[in-house]
Amino acid sequence: MAADTTTDFFESLGRRAHEPLLEQTVGTLRFDLAGKGDVDRWFVAVDKGNLAVSHQRRRADCTVRAAKPFFDRIASGEVNATAAVLRGTLEVEGDAELLTLFQRLLPGPPAGTSPQRSGKKP
Amino acid sequence: MTDGSVRILDGNTFVVSDDRGDIEATPTDTAGLFSFDTRFLSKWVLTVDGERLSALSTDDLSYFETRYFLVAGTGTVYVDAKLSVIRRRAVSEGFRETLEVLNHDDEPVDLTLRIEADADFADLFEVKDALKKKGAYTREAAPGRLRLGYVRDTYRRSTAISSLPKAKADEAGLSFPIHLRPHESWKAELEVVTEFAGLERLAKSSGRGRGRANMESELERWLDGAPKLHCDWEPLLTTYRRSLVDLAALRFSPLTAGRRSLPAAGLPWFMTMFGRDSIITSLQALPFTPELAATTLRELAIRQGTRTDDFRDEDPGRILHEMRYGEMTAFEERPHSPYYGNADATPLFVVLLDEYERWTGDRKLARELEPAARAALNWIDEYADLQGNGYISYQRRNEETGLENQCWKDSWDSISYRDGRLPGFPRATCELQGYAYDAKRRAARLARIVWNDPAFADELDRQAAALKRRFNRDFWVEDGKYFALALDADGNQVDALASNNGHLLWSGIVDKSKAKAVVRHLLGPRLFSGWGVRTLAEGEARYNPIGYHVGTVWPFDCSFIAWGLRRYGFKDEAARIAAGILDAADFFEGRLPEAFGGYERSLTKYPVQYPTACSPQAWSTGAPLLLLRTMLGLEPVGEHLVVDPALPAGVGHLELLDIPGRWGRFDAFGRGLMSAERAPKLREQLGAAR
Numbered sequence: 001m002a003a004d005t006t007t008d009f010f011e012s013l014g015r016r017a018h019e020p021l022l023e024q025t026v027g028t029l030r031f032d033l034a035g036k037g038d039v040d041r042w043f044v045a046v047d048k049g050n051l052a053v054s055h056q057r058r059r060a061d062c063t064v065r066a067a068k069p070f071f072d073r074i075a076s077g078e079v080n081a082t083a084a085v086l087r088g089t090l091e092v093e094g095d096a097e098l099l100t101l102f103q104r105l106l107p108g109p110p111a112g113t114s115p116q117r118s119g120k121k122p
Numbered sequence: 123m124t125d126g127s128v129r130i131l132d133g134n135t136f137v138v139s140d141d142r143g144d145i146e147a148t149p150t151d152t153a154g155l156f157s158f159d160t161r162f163l164s165k166w167v168l169t170v171d172g173e174r175l176s177a178l179s180t181d182d183l184s185y186f187e188t189r190y191f192l193v194a195g196t197g198t199v200y201v202d203a204k205l206s207v208i209r210r211r212a213v214s215e216g217f218r219e220t221l222e223v224l225n226h227d228d229e230p231v232d233l234t235l236r237i238e239a240d241a242d243f244a245d246l247f248e249v250k251d252a253l254k255k256k257g258a259y260t261r262e263a264a265p266g267r268l269r270l271g272y273v274r275d276t277y278r279r280s281t282a283i284s285s286l287p288k289a290k291a292d293e294a295g296l297s298f299p300i301h302l303r304p305h306e307s308w309k310a311e312l313e314v315v316t317e318f319a320g321l322e323r324l325a326k327s328s329g330r331g332r333g334r335a336n337m338e339s340e341l342e343r344w345l346d347g348a349p350k351l352h353c354d355w356e357p358l359l360t361t362y363r364r365s366l367v368d369l370a371a372l373r374f375s376p377l378t379a380g381r382r383s384l385p386a387a388g389l390p391w392f393m394t395m396f397g398r399d400s401i402i403t404s405l406q407a408l409p410f411t412p413e414l415a416a417t418t419l420r421e422l423a424i425r426q427g428t429r430t431d432d433f434r435d436e437d438p439g440r441i442l443h444e445m446r447y448g449e450m451t452a453f454e455e456r457p458h459s460p461y462y463g464n465a466d467a468t469p470l471f472v473v474l475l476d477e478y479e480r481w482t483g484d485r486k487l488a489r490e491l492e493p494a495a496r497a498a499l500n501w502i503d504e505y506a507d508l509q510g511n512g513y514i515s516y517q518r519r520n521e522e523t524g525l526e527n528q529c530w531k532d533s534w535d536s537i538s539y540r541d542g543r544l545p546g547f548p549r550a551t552c553e554l555q556g557y558a559y560d561a562k563r564r565a566a567r568l569a570r571i572v573w574n575d576p577a578f579a580d581e582l583d584r585q586a587a588a589l590k591r592r593f594n595r596d597f598w599v600e601d602g603k604y605f606a607l608a609l610d611a612d613g614n615q616v617d618a619l620a621s622n623n624g625h626l627l628w629s630g631i632v633d634k635s636k637a638k639a640v641v642r643h644l645l646g647p648r649l650f651s652g653w654g655v656r657t658l659a660e661g662e663a664r665y666n667p668i669g670y671h672v673g674t675v676w677p678f679d680c681s682f683i684a685w686g687l688r689r690y691g692f693k694d695e696a697a698r699i700a701a702g703i704l705d706a707a708d709f710f711e712g713r714l715p716e717a718f719g720g721y722e723r724s725l726t727k728y729p730v731q732y733p734t735a736c737s738p739q740a741w742s743t744g745a746p747l748l749l750l751r752t753m754l755g756l757e758p759v760g761e762h763l764v765v766d767p768a769l770p771a772g773v774g775h776l777e778l779l780d781i782p783g784r785w786g787r788f789d790a791f792g793r794g795l796m797s798a799e800r801a802p803k804l805r806e807q808l809g810a811a812r
Contacts, residue, residue: 021428024490080434082459086452088276088320097378100424108429108436 006033006068009075010042013105014053021104023049027095029102030060035068044102062094062102077107132186132213132337133374134158134386134393134447135316141177143190143209143219144168147242152249152390155217155281157316159394159448161249162216162281163270165240168209170194170223171233175207185371186337187212205231214337216281216314223309225302233302237312238295241281243272245448246391247456257449261293268296277452278319286311344370348410351750352777357708358746364712365746368738369407373414376421376445384418385744388716388736395460397422397441397467398530399740401474406681406744408481409751409781415478416487422471423494427462427501432519435463439501441471443525456523465506465516465528465554468498469561476564479572480758483784488572499565499582502558508548511613512592514558515548529554530679531622531657535664536671537608540617542663545610552605553622555593556629562586563630594633603639605632619643619659621679627686637690644683645695652723653702654680660720667720674717674732677703678741681748688752693768700749701770707746714742754778754790761785767792 010031013019025046033040043060045052066074070089073079081103084090092099129138135157139145147153147164155163168175175192182188189210193203204227210220225231243255257274266288271280287310289296300308344366351362373383376395385407386392387399400422404415427440434457435443446458457463472495479488506514518524527536529551537551538544562582569579597605599617605626606615623640626632632640643649648659654675658665666673680703687696706729707714716739719730753776755766763785769776769792776792 020493023493080454080459083452083454085321086277086447086459088278091320097424100378104428108431109433 005072006040006075009106010044010053013044013051017051018049019046019051019105020049022046022051022101025049025098025101027061027098028058029098030063031071032063032065033068033071034065040068046098046102060094062092062096062098064099065091065093074106077109080109081106129389130182130186130188130211130213130217131371131389131393133383135213135215135217136390136393137211137213137217138390139166141180141190142168142175142192143177143180143188143211144174147244147249149242149244149249154244154249155314155316156246156390156393157216158318158321159246159446159451160279160316161244161246162241162279162316163239163314164242164244165238167238168192168207168221169236169238170205170207172236178206184338184341185367186214205233207235212337216316219312219314221310221312222307223300223302224307225305228304230304231302233300235298235300235310236295237289237297239268239270239281239283240294241270241272243279243449245450246446247448247450250391253450263291263293265289265291267291268293274449274453276320277449279449280317280319282313282315282317284313284315341367341370344411349781350777350779352775352779354774355772355776357712358704358773358776361704361707361712361714361746362750365743366410368713368743369403369411369414369740369747372403372738372740372743378424379417379421382413382417382420384421385414385740387741388739391736392740394447395421395442395445397443398464398470401441401467401470402678402682403740403744405470405474405477406678406741406748408477409756409783410747412478412482412782415474416482416484419471419475419478419487419491422467423491425460426494426497431462433457434459434461435519435524437462437501437505439468439497439499439505441467441498443467443528457520461524463516463518463520463525463528465514465551466530466557468501468506469514469554469557471495471498472561472565473557476568479568481783483761485572488568492568492573495565495568499561502561503585506554506558509550509611509613511550511609512589513550513596513609514554515550515609516554517548531620531671533670533672535669536657537616538618538658538662538664538672540619540662545608545616548611549608549616551608551622552593552597553625553629555589555597556626556631559586559589559593559631560629562589590631590633593631594636598636603636604643605640618662618664619648620662621649621655621657621676621683624655624679624683624686627690628682629686630689632690634690637692641687641690641692641695644687645698650698651675651702651720653706653718653729654699655683656720657717665720668730668732670717670732673720675706675720675729676717676742677706677714677745678739681745681752684749684752688755693755693766696752697768697770700753701772703745703749704770712746713738714745715739716742750776750778754792756781756790758783763788763790765790765792767794769794 028045031042043054074081137155138153145153145166154161178191180190192207194205206224208222212218260271262269266285268283268291289298348366372386374386375383384400385403387396400418404418407414422441425442427436440462442460442462443464445460450456451458508515516528563586566579566582569575599606604619605623607618607620608616624644649655656673658672664672680699684696684699709728715731717732757764773794779789780787
């Protein structure tokens with residue numbers, strides 16, 4: 001199967017194994033990403049900064065639902081996850097704090113795509 | 123209320139209506155039922171037989187409930203009124219309204235009562251800027267029910283209106299045909315629920331909509347839990363109670379906070395989390411309600427910046443400026459998800475963490491937030507030093523919708539040279555350097571006693587000492603004997619004299635040898651109006667006594683100046699500032715406005731309110747609390763609370779009982795100089811007593 005942004009993103013999280021920005025976070029997120037006729041399911045377990053990524057079903061503290069093509073845009077940093085929640089494109093159930101913290105793992109907007117990006121760097 | 127409008131609220135759900143309880147918004151009018159920064163009702167008008175009603179009286183039962191006594195007709199003479207209507211409204215997840223119609227006549231009557239309803243679903247930003255909507259509206263009417271909806275792609279919001287008994291509903295409202303026998307009354311319950319597609323589950327788990335009974339007992343608990351004030355100057359008791367109730371009303375629970383809450387910035391436009399306002403208000407309220415500080419710290423830390431995002435002016439370690447939930451934020455037409463463009467909240471976050479630990483002894487939170495505090499300190503050195511000169515400066519990267527001025531004086535003309543010229547960007551305003559200094563000093567203390575990292579503490583102390591040395595050299599205006607308002611992009615002094623000097627005292631960055639000169643300015647005729655310290659000194663080219671940040675007096679500003687004066691041992695001067703502001707509060711029935719005119723006290727005799735739409739404003743609400751602290755000289759030292767009172771002339775005794783902290787509860791007493799025979803009504807105003 002050809003690699004895609006979302007798969008790349010979750011696989012890179014799995015390889016990262018440890019994330020200092022989540023050193024005080026414990027909890028499991030479940031992502032249900034609806035594609036054409038199937039649901040791509042990812043679990044990210046955070047244990048004090050240690051990350052375990054899998055497709056294995058397990059109890060989740062926070063469930064996130066989105067259309068797969070849309071989540072690709074989140075995984076690339078093009079769309080902001082908090083804004084997507086407000087838009088209803090990203091549906092969240094459970095521990096909202098966990099999703100807010102998880103956003104630290106998402107990339108920022110790629111250069112040039114930020115809605116009103118200015119040219120000037122300090 | 124200053125503009126005659128009635129406001130009730132619960133968190134970020136609030137209603138602004140006229141004194142009849144009617145809502146009739148125009149595209150730029152602020153009336154409406156708002157929740158999560160969206161207007162869910164723009165029209166809510168009650169008529170009897172097609173006629174509008176008139177208000178006999180309006181009772182604010184509490185900050186979340188109002189009762190309106192109405193009569194039919196809009197004339198000026200009510201003697202013929204055979205019919206009255208009592209309308210009672212309480213805010214929860216929307217609002218609940220009870221309508222009661224009373225027939226006072228000996229004859230039976232048939233009439234039609236109608237509520238006209240509409241919703242424009244405007245984002246607060248659209249209300250402010252009068253922008254057009256991009257989505258489509260829906261209307262669904264069924265017996266007893268009307269649902270107003272708005273759709274734009276996946277973004278859906280709706281207002282569900284229902285009634286008991288069931289009204290005849292159409293797309294524009296609900297009607298009740300009523301037959302009343304002589305002296306009979308009729309009653310209906312209307313419920314308005316705000317709906318957020320996709321957000322319900324989140325909103326539910328956040329404890330939104332506490333219910334009225336809960337809100338009442340909860341407010342009682344809040345007031346009972348606060349320290350008790352006793353004092354022989356009665357207006358202060360009113361002001362204190364007003365502050366506590368307003369602070370309760372201003373509490374806001376972000377979706378991640380469960381039932382905990384933090385201070386929002388102000389009603390109605392700013393019922394949301396702001397880095398600066400939430401921190402400042404938490405600092406002011408710390409001796410009274412320390413739990414607000416804990417939630418503020420936790421919630422800001424969860425959303426601390428971690429990447430570089432130019433649209434949001436986000437950097438790693440930066441503390442957010444403002445969070446919003448409306449449509450424009452949802453579609454990334456505004457950067458408030460959250461927006462990070464401020465230069466002071468990040469150092470102030472560290473200051474609050476330390477001050478919170480000093481009061482409460484909550485080392486657990488201080489340890490938990492160590493990484494956040496370190497990231498904040500790193501931001502000061504690595505990201506805020508835009509000019510490479512060792513000072514915090516600001517310049518927005520989002521030039522379209524970002525904030526140009528990222529300090530508390532955020533209006534376009536607030537930072538100027540004596541001659542009125544405005545500096546370019548980046549700008550390094552002086553108070554930011556004070557906050558950075560204080561943050562380093564306080565972090566050093568935490569590093570020593572909580573984080574167990576004495577080497578880091580030594581390094582921070584070294585950095586702070588070096589910063590203080592440089593600052594006292596680079597910002598000191600030699601020919602004026604005060605600190606410049608800012609350094610411009612060329613490193614030159616922006617040399618106007620401003621109230622920011624007081625914040626410098628508070629931060630401790632001022633050399634002892636310079637403090638006296640600074641204090642002379644703060645209490646001198648150019649800055650001190652008799653009520654408080656002007657934001658900009660009289661005589662500066664841009665000085666204007668009713669200019670937002672260029673001459674008005676800000677109660678919050680003055681409360682920090684008083685704290686600064688205490689820090690440097692100027693007790694009597696601190697008491698004079700407290701006297702002026704608390705006297706002013708008396709003119710506003712205890713609710714200090716955001717700002718009032720900088721006119722000389724002897725000229726106007728009363729403080730002239732600056733016309734802003736926002737009231738109560740959180741940090742004005744917090745000002746009397748901090749002034750109580752400065753008057754009593756409350757200071758946590760080790761495990762104890764030290765009391766060192768210095769009361770304004772005119773206050774004989776002041777007691778604050780049950781002050782919460784690491785000592786449990788503690789009582790503070792202060793006695794002042796005052797003649798005992800003075801009749802209360804003939805009393806001099808506090809500030810005039812000198």
